[in-house]
Amino acid sequence: MAQTKKSVSEFIQDAFCPMIAVLCSYDAETICRKNNLTFAELIQPFCRLPSEVAYRDPSNNLIILKNLRLEIKDYNSLPPQNTLAKKLLNDAVFNVLTNGSINNEHEIDTEQYQLQIKNTTPWFDSWRDCFLRIAYNGDHEFLKNYLACIMVVSTSHLDPLDAFAKLVQQQIQQQQQIPAKLPKWFMTNIYKYFVLLHDVTEGEESKAISVFGDLKQQYGAGNCHLLQINSKRPGQTNNDINEGPNMPDPWRIYVKQSSLSIQQQSKKDNSLSDSLSNLTELIDQELNLNTSITHPLGSFDTSNNDLSSTTTTTIDEGYDGSSITSTSTIIHGACLTLSDHDRIHVFMNEFVTKGLLLWVETNLKTFNEQITSRRGLTKLFAMPKKFFGGNTSTIKNQPIISSTNLTNDSMEIVLRRTADLAFLFQHYELAYTNYYAAKRDLSRDQAPTFYAGVLEMCCLANFMQDSSASKAYPIQYMDEAIEIYAVVSRLPIFATRCVLMSTEILKSKEAYDQAVQQFLKLSQEDSDLRGALFLEQASHCFLNYRPPFIRKYAFYMVIAGHRYLKAGQRLHALRCYNDVLKIYGKPNWSLALDHINFTLGKQSALLHQTNDAMKSFNALFAPNNNIQNAQQQIIFFKEYLTIFNQLTSSNTVLPELPVPLIDNTTIKILLAGHQQPRMGGYVSNCNDFDF
Template structure:
C-alpha cells in the first residue's frame, strides 16, 4: 500500500468534538470562505500527545487527530446520501497507469483508484452516528463567539445543555452526560483594540477556568489574497460542491481532510440504491480562494488554539473519563443485569444466525456492559489497541449472552481491528474469524448492511496491508449482492486487485474474472467509464487464451461502453478485434455487432469530416501471403501464376542454363529472377509502362454471416496523377460465412513515374435491421498493405514484351503419348526482340522450328527475331514420361534489341501439372541367332494395361529400330496374325535384326494405313540415347570405357494408337510411342518399368530373388559358393558379364563301371566376346572357391586343366576342349570346380573377374549293369 494503514484507521477512530458558533463568529470565518471547523481541521493533528491510564502509567499517542464537526449539522436525507455516493465515483482526472509483470504476462493497471478513495471517504462521512458504539460520539463542545457578542455565551451554553438531556435519539450524540465545554473568543486582527476581547476572555476564565477558554486573533491581512495557501486548503478543493447547507459541508470537509489518503490498491462499495447518472460525469468544483485574510501569524494562533485545547482541556477530560469508567467497570465486574443473564453468560454458547431475531434487550446507560464498551472506545480513539482489545472481548461475551447482536457485532468488529493493528495480542486465525463474524452478523442477523460495509472497508484495508490478499478478497466478495450495483461493482473491483497482488500462487484468472463481474455491475449502475476500465483490464488476461466466448463477451462490452461514452476510436478497435476472428456467436448477434461497428465507423468519419473512404477491419487480409507479379504476361499459364511451385529451385537452374547458352559462358554472379514476389521479399522495384501489375491476396470472412463486397480494386499513389493509372475493378464479391477467398487484382500505368500500391478499396453492404428492408446501405472502406505500401516502384518507358498463348495441351495423358502444344509468340512491346531460347523440364521434347545446336540438351533455340506486334507460331512436342504425375515446365528467354543496362534479358514461363495413365507396356530382349551368323533375335511383348470404359483397343501401327550396326529384317513372327489388343491382352512378336554398318532407322508397318505422326515418332526415336543405360558403378575404382559395358547398342520402338472418350464424351485419337534401349544380350528390358506402375491396379509384379539376412547372407546367388567380403559388391557388375559362356557335351552317357572304373567325357566350352573391346580370358579348374556337388568326390577335370590366358577379339568366339573324369553314375554339373575369368585388355591393372555362367549344363552318367543288379 502507498500509505501507513495506522494513519488510515486513526483518521477514522479519533476523538470527535462539536463546534457551536455564534452568527458573528461565523461571519468572521466566512471572510475566508471557511467555517470554523474547516479553519481548525488542517491543524487538528498533534504529535506525541500522552495520557495516563488508571494505573498512572503514561501512554504516548504518536499522532493524535481531532475531528471537529458542527454540532447542529442534521443527518443527510437518504436521497442526498445516494446522490453523494453516486457522484463520488465520477472522478474527472484519470490516474496514471503502471505496468506489472505477473505470471509471465505484462499488465497495465491504474496506479490507484481515486474513485474508490472518494467513494469510501463519502461513505464514512455520511454514515449516521449509532447508539451501539461511542467512537463517533462527541466528547465535548467548543463554543465560539466574537468579541462583539458577549451575550451569546449564555445562549450557546444553554443550547448545548438542552442537547444533552432530553432525547438521545437525535443528533448530536454525546459520549457522556458530563460534556467537556471549551470557549473561544474571536478577535479581528486588524482591530488594534483588544480591551473588549480581553474583558470577555477574562470573564470566561473566571467562570470556566483558564484551561477552558482561549482568545484567537484572525484575519490579520489587510487585503485578500488571490490564491489559497498551498498545502493547507487543498483538501477543500477536492470536496463536493453540493447543495447541502454550510454545516453539512463543514462535516464533509473534516472527513475529506482526515481520509483523503492516496492508495495504490483501492476498494469499491455502496450501501443502497442511488439515483443513476446516465452520462457518468460529475460537475467540476468551482475553485475558491480559502484563507484570503489569514497570514502566518493567524496560522500560528490556530495551532496554539488546538494545542491548548488538547493539552489543557481534552486530554484531562479523557483521563478523568478513563478513571471513572475503569472504576465503574472494576466495581461492577461480575454483577449481572439479572439472574437470567448471568445464567446465560455461564452456560450459553449462543452464536448469531440469520434466523436470530433482533435484540430486545435494552441496557441502562450506566450498565457494566455499556461502560465496558465506552472505556474500550476511549482507548480505541486514542490508539491504545492493546488496552482496548480485552475490553472488547469482555463486552463481546456479555452481548452474546444477552442476544444483543448489534452490540455484539460492533464489539467483534473493534476486536478484529485492534488485533490487526496490534498483531501480537491475538492469533491471526482468530482475528480472521472475528472479522468474518462481525461482517456476517451485521449483514445477516442485524440487517445493517451499512455497518457490514464499514467493517469490510476497515478490515480488508488492514488485511491487504498485511499481505493477506486471499482473505481480503473473500470479504470483499461476500459483501456483493443485488441490493446495490455500485457497491458490488466497487467491491468486486477491489477483490480483483487483491487477487492480482496475490503472488503465491498468481491468481490472474481470478483477477480477470472478478474484473469482468465488476465491469458488469458498473454497467448496471450506469458507470460507463469505470465499466470500460474494468473490461479493458480483464481483456489483458483473456487475450490470446483462445477462450473465444469470454473474449467475445469482453470485447462486446468494451465496444458498447465506449460507444455510450463517445469514445469512438476505442469502440472501433474493440469491434475490430471482435470481428477479426472466428467466433461462436450466433449469426444474428454477429450481424448486429457488424452493423454497430459500421455505424460507429460512419460516425467517426463524420466527426473528422472525411466520409469518402473508411479504414475497415473486414474482410481480413493475410498480410503474410500477399504476392505481387510485376509483369502478368511473364506467366503463360495464368491459372498457376501465383503457385509456390514457380519458386522452386529448378527454375533457377533452368534460368542459369539459358543464360549460359545465350552468352556462351556461365554467369559470374547469378541472381535468379523470381516469378513473383512475397510481401516481405526484396522486390526489384522497376516496372514498365503499359504492363499489368497483379497482386494476389487472401480475403477471409471469419463471421458466420455473408459479406457482400462491391467495386473491389487496388489503391495506389502515383506522382503523375491518378488518371494515368488504370486499376482493375471486381464488380461484386460474395464472401461466404467462415470462408477464405483468393482474389487477384491488377493495374496498369500509362506514364513513367513513381508508383506505390497501398491497399484495397471496396464498398461493403451494411446488414439491414429488418429482413424485408429493400434499401441498400453501403460504406466505402479500404484496407492497407502493411509491408507492400512502403515499396516505391519506378515506372520506366515500355520495352520488348513477349506474350505466349498455347492451344492443344491435354493435362490428362497416357504414358508414352506424343503430345503437341501449339504456341503463339507475340511481341506486344514497341521494341524488337531476339535471342529466344527455351528450357524445358522434359528431355524427350523438341520444337518444330528449334535449333538442336545448343550445348545443353534441355535448351532449345528458336531461330527468329520478332518485330513489334509480330507473331510466330511453333509446335512443342513431347513424350509423356513414365510417371503418374509430372510437371511440364517451359522457360522462355529473350532479349531486347535496344540494349539497356537495367534490363539485360526477360523471362516468360509456363507450368502444367499433368498426369500420365498406363496404357501400353513393352518388353524386349536380344539374343544371338547362332554362334556364327550376324543375326539378332528380338523377342518383344506388347501388353495392353488399360482399365476403364472409355477405351477398348490398342492398335499397333509400326515397329522401328534405331542403331548404327543393326537393321530390321522384313520377318515378323507370327506373320499376318497381329490384331488389335483388347484390355489386358498381350502380343508376342519375334523380330530379327541383321548387322550392317549404316546408321539409321529401320521400320516395319503393321498395316497399310497412313500414319500422320510417323515423322514425329522418328524424331523421338533418334532422341533416345543409350546413355540412359546404367552409368559406371561407384564401386569400380578404375574408369573403364563405357564400351566395355555394351554388347549391343540399339533402340527398339513400337508405335501405337488408341481412340478414347474425353470428359465431354468426345472421341480423341491418341498416338504414342514406347521405346526400349537394348545394350546387353539375354537381358530383358521393359518400359514403363514396374516402379512407375501401381501393381495393385495394372499388373502383378514378379517376385524378386530371395534376400537372405544373417550369417548366410554372403553366398553366391547362382551356385551358393561362400563369398569374400570384398567380392560381394562385384556380383552384379557389368564386368561380370564380359563373356557369353556355353557348354557342349552329351547330356546322357551310358557307361559300365564294372568293366571300366573311370568314364572320360569330352566337354567343349564356347566363349564369345559380347563387348566392343578386346578381352583377356583365363580358365581355372579345381578352385577352392567353387562349391562342389553332392558327388564332387566322383567328378574331376583331367588333362590340360589350366590353359594359358588368351585374348578374345571384339565379337569373336573361341572353343576350348576339356576332359572330365567321372567315377560313379549320377547327375553332375559341368560347371563344378570350374571358374572362367576375364578382364578388359586395355586395363591391365584390373584384376580378373569371375564371369557369370547362366547355363546349368547337367551331365547324366548311367550304369546299366548297376541298374540290373538293383
Template sequence: MTSPGDAAPVRPPPSFSPGVPRVASKTRYPNQRRDSSPALDSDLVESRIASSPPQPPLSATAAELPIRSASPYARSVRSSTPQLTRSSLGSPTDGRFDGPDDIRSLIIRSFSPVVGVYASVDTDELVRQKGFQGGFWELIRPFGENVPGKIVVRDSVGASRGWEDFGVRFVDLGGHPETSESQNSLSQLEAALEKQLESPDNPLGGVLRPKDFLSFPTTSPLYKSFLRQLLSVETPTPHETFRHPVASVIVISSRNTSPLETLRRLYADTSSGDRRQPEWVHPEYLRYYVLVHDEDRDDITESTKLYDQMKRHFGLHCHLLRLRSNQCVVTDDDSCQIPESEWLSPSERLSGRSEPLVDLDTDGLPYLFESDVTAIKAFVRELVAQSVIPYMENRVTVWNDQVASRRRGISGRFMSMSRRWAGFGSGSRSSLIGSGGGISGNFDLNHGYYKPDVPEAVLRKMADFAFMLRDWKLSASTYELLRSDYANDKAWKYHAGVHEMCAVSMLLNPLAMPGKTKIDDINQMVETACYSYMTRCSDAPNALRSLTLAMELLKSRGGSGIESAAKWAMRAMDLGLVGSIGQALFSERISACYASRNPIHGVKWGSRHRKAGMWSVLAADLWLRLGNPSLASAALEEAERLYADIMDSNGLFPMPDMQTFVDNLRHSVRMSYFEARGLDIGEDTAPADPLETLETEETSEKLNKRNHRKSLINNPVETGGFNIGQEDDNPANDDFERA
C-alpha cells in the same frame, strides 16, 4: 469538566491544566438493486468467462489522574501507522510506516474523537464576513482532520507513543443532522459515487489513462473516496460512542457585549437546553472556551483582559484565537487556500453543502490569510494535545479502575453468572424480562438502548475511548468482556457492534500475531457481526462497514488472512450491500487481495495471480456495462499483467475461450470509448486521443513479460461481441484455477 458558576472559580486538576508543566515520569514500561450481479464463487466466475463490509461525573482525585511527560522526545516513539506486511510478521514493531493516505491509516483516522462546536451569533457573523456561510464550525472543520505535529498518547500501561496522523472530527452542535433511513444511506453512497464519476471537473470523472492505474497495487482514488464516505457517519447512534462528543468548543467573539453571561448561556444550552444531546448520550463531557479576537477592528488589550477573566471563571481550558474579519482574496500576498474536508458524507456531497458560496475564480475552495491559518492550527493543536487527549486518558484510567477491573475479577464473573441464571442482585429473571429489561436489568427493550451511566454503557464508552486513543489491546479485551453481556440482554445491535470492533482491534494491534487460530476467531466475530446487523437489526450500512473493514485489515495482515479478506468482499457483493459501482470496486479489491499473495521463498506455487487476473477481467466487464471504458481499459491492462505468467511467447492465453473473451472485451472497450466521443474508428488510422499507446520506459519495465503489448483502445481486433457459448475441451483450463 468545567462548570460556569458564579461562586468560586472551578479549576481543573493540575495534570489536566493546559498551562501547568507536567512532571516527567521516571518509570519505564516495555439495498441498492444489483443491476449486474457477478457470480461470486470462483468456479461460477470461471464458467461465466467461458460462456460470456456515560461517562459518570468526574470523581477522580489528583492522585488518580495520569501524569504525562513533558519531554516525550526522550522516548522511542513512532511517526505513523505501521503497515504489516508478510516480511514484518516475525517482528511486527519493525514494519514500514505509511503516510496518511494509506488504507490502514485511513481506517484508523475515521474513528477519531468528536469535538462539538457551538458558537455565539456574533462569532458566526464575524466568520461569515470571511466567506464561510456555515459559521465558525465550517471554518475550523478541515483543520481538525490532521493535527499538525506529533501527538503523544499514553496507553493503559503508561507507555507513550507519538502519532503524526492524529486528528479530531469537528461537528456542529448548533444544528443536528437529518436522520436518514439505513437503506437510504447506501443509496446515497451509490448516488454520490455516480455523481463523482460523471462530474467533468472531478479527476475521477474525466479522461483517465490506463497508465494512471498501473502502479499496482496502489488503491484507486475512487475506492478511497468510497471508503471515506462509508466511514463518514453523521448521526450518532446508541450502540457505539464514536460519534458522541468527547468535548465541545464554546465560542464567543470580542464583539460580544456580555461575554461571560453569553458563555454561561451557551454552556446551559449544551447541558440542559435545546442543544442537549439525546438521552443515550451522557451530557458530561469536556467544555473548552474560546474567545475570537477581531484583529482588524477590536483592541487586543481589551480582548486580553476578557481572556484573563474567562480563565478565572472557567478554568484553564480556554484559548484566545486572533483572526482577521476581512475576507481574503486570491490576489493578497499572504493568501492561503484552506484544505478540503476529507470526511464528507454522501448526503453532504449530494446536497452540495460542502461547496463554498463565494466564487473566487479558483477550484472551489476559499482562501484565508496565512496568519489566520497559523492561528487556527495552533488552536487545534493546543485543544487536542493539552485538553482532549489528557481528558480521554483520564477517563479510560478511571473507568478501568472503577468498572472494568471489577468485571474482570472473580467476584465480577460470579455476579454476572448469578444475574444471568438466578437473578441475584437485580430481581428474578422472569420479572426482569416481563418488565421490559434485559437479564441484567439495565437494557431498555422498549427504547433499545442502555442508559449512559450503567456499567454496560460505561464499558462500551471506555473501549471506544481506548480505540480512539489507539490502545487496541485494551479495547479488544474490553469488547471481549461485553460480548456475553449484550447477548444475554438480547441487545443485538450492541452485540453486533462489539463483535465488529473486537475483530478490528485485534487486526489493528501490531503485536497480535495473525496465526490461523486467531484468524479463525476473527472470522467468527465478523460472521456474528454481519448476521446480527443484517438479520436481527436490518442495518445494512453497518453490515457493509464491518465486512469492508474486515476485508481491508485482513488483506494488510497478509498470509492466510488474504483468502478471508477476499471471502468477506464476496459476501458483501452476494448480500447486495453495494450497487453497480460498488460491485466493480469490490471486484478490483478482490483482485488486489489475490494479487498480494506471492509465492513463498521463491517457490512457483502458492500465488493467486490467476485468480487476481480473473477478478480484474470481471471488473473490466462491470466498468464497461456502466459505460466507463477508461476504467475498464485500466482493469484489462492490470489483468493482462497478472496473466503474463501463463501466456505463451506470442502473448496468447493457453485457453482459446479465455483469449476470445478478452479480445471481445478489449474490442468492446475500444468501441465504447470512441462512440462515447463521437469519433469514427478506421482500420488504417487511429485517431489521436489521450489513451494512445503507452509504450514508455516505465510501463515497459512493469510489463516486461509482454513484448507484444498493445493499446486496449487504439488497436482493433477482428472479433465480435460477447456471445461465447462453446464448450471448452482444452486441458489447459484445468490449470486456470490451480495456484
C-alpha cells in the same frame, strides 16, 4: 488488493478519531466569513497535531499519542440525505479516473503471460474515504458521537459572557430532548471548551483581554482560549504586511460545499447522463433494506415508496459524472497571515493538552472505578450460589442480555463506552480488554447488533496493539460480525465498514485468500457500485497469490466491469474490460474475447469514442473468428453498422469494412454443359429457368 498510500494503522486511526462539535454565535461566524470559511472549516487543516502528546490511564501508565487527528464538525451539520449521498459516492469514483491517468504499474511475468497491471486503485480509496466520512453513527456504539463541544463567541458581541451561557444552555437542551436527535453525544457530561474570537483589525484589544479574564474566572483557565485572527484587512496585499507573495491555502481540500449551493459543472459528455438518467430509480434498487435509522446509507427499503417523501434535499436527478464542487475559484483565508496560522496551531494544541486529555484521564478513571465496583458486587452475590446450590451451568449458558434492556447505566454499555474512549485515544490494550469483557456479557440472539459491534472492535483493537505482530488475527470474530450486520441486523453499512477494515489488515498479513472471501460476501446485487469496487479489489488479491492467478483476476475483472455498467460508471467499465483484453486474447478464448470486444465497442460508441468502437468491432469480424453462430453475427453486424453510420457523418475518410464486398456486375454463374437424358429422362434448356 491494490496498494494504498496509507498504512493499515494510519487508515484505522483516521477512520476512528475523536469527534468535536463547534457551536458558534452569529458574530463569531461573521468574522470567519471574511475568509469564506466557517469556524469549523477554519480550524480543519490544523486538526492533526504535529507532535506527540500524552496522558495517563487508570493504572497511571503514560500513553503516548502519535499523529493524533481530531474531526471537527459544525454543531448544526447533518449527514447528507439519500440523493446527495449517492451522488457523493458516485462522484468520488468517477472524478478520480478523469482527473488524470494512472501510471503506477507493475509487471507480472509468468510462463504464459507478460502483463503490465496497475497496482493502485485511487478511485477505490476515494470511495472508501467518502463512505467513511458520511457513514452515520449507530446506536450500538459511541465512536462517532461528539466527545466535546467548542463554544465560540467574538469580542464584538455586546455581552460575550451571556452569549457563552446561552450557547451552553442550547447544547444542554438539545442533549436532553426526548426522543434524542442529532447530533449525538458521547455521554451526558461532555467536555466544553470556550473560545473568545478576536478580530485584530477591527476589535479592541483591551476589551478582549478584559473579557477573557472574566471568562477564565467563570469556566477555568484550562478551558478557555483567546484566539486572534484576521491580521490582514480585506484587499490588503501580502507586501503591505511583509508576508510572502504566495500564501498557502490549506483549506481547499477540507471545505465541503453545502448542498444548497451545488453548481453543476458543464457536462463532459452528454451520453454520460444516460448512464444515470434517473438517480431515484438507482437509489431504490441499491438501497433496498429496511432499518430503523434514518440515513442515506442506512435507509434501505424494499417497498416502492416515493423517495421524495423521505428526502429533504433537492438535487438534479440526472447524473452526468460532474463534480459536486463549484467551478468558481474561491479564495480562502484572505485575511489571515502566517502569524494567524501559528495562533490556530497553538489553540488546537492547548485545546488537546490542557483540556481534552485531562477530561479523558478523568473519565477513564471514573469508568474503571464503576466497572471494578460492579464486578466486585457480582462476585459477592455469586458466592452464595457457589456454596449453597444452584445449577450454575444452566445460568451460564442462558442468554441474559436483551437489546431492549440495555440502558446507559448497564454494565455492557459502560464497558463499551470505556472501550470506545480508550480506542479513540490509542489505548488499544485497555480497549481490547473492555471489548472482550462486553463480548462475554452480551448475547448474539437477544442483542445481535451490540454483539457484532464488540466483535468488530475486538479485532481492530487486537491488531492495533504493539504486540499484534505476535498475535493471531481473530478473523472468526470479524466474519461473524459481518454476518450479523448483513443478515441478522440488516445493517449493510456496518458490514461494509467491517470489510473495509478487515481486508486491509488481512492484506498486511498477506492473507489474500481470506480477503477475497470477505470482499465477495458483500458483492451481491444490493449495491452495484460497491459490488463493482469489491469485485475489483478481490481480483487484485488474486495477483498477489504465489504464483498469481491470472485467469481468476481476469474473470472477476470482467464481472466488476459488468457491475460498473449497472452502476452507470461506463469509463470504469471500459477500463476493466481493457485491462483483461490481452489475457483472454493469449489462449484465444474466442467466445470470451468476442464478449469483451462487443462490450467495448458498444460502450465506446455510447461515449462517442467512435474510433475505439470501430477497433473493437473490427476484431469481431477478423478472418479467423468464425465461432459465433449466424444469429449472433447478425447482432454484431447491426451494432457495427450503427457505429459506422455515426462515423460517416463526421469523417470523410472511412475505415474499410471487414466484410466481403459484393459487386453485382461482376457476378458470373457457371452452369454445366448439355447433358444426355438418362433412362429416357428429359433435360430442359437453361433458358426455361428464370434466374
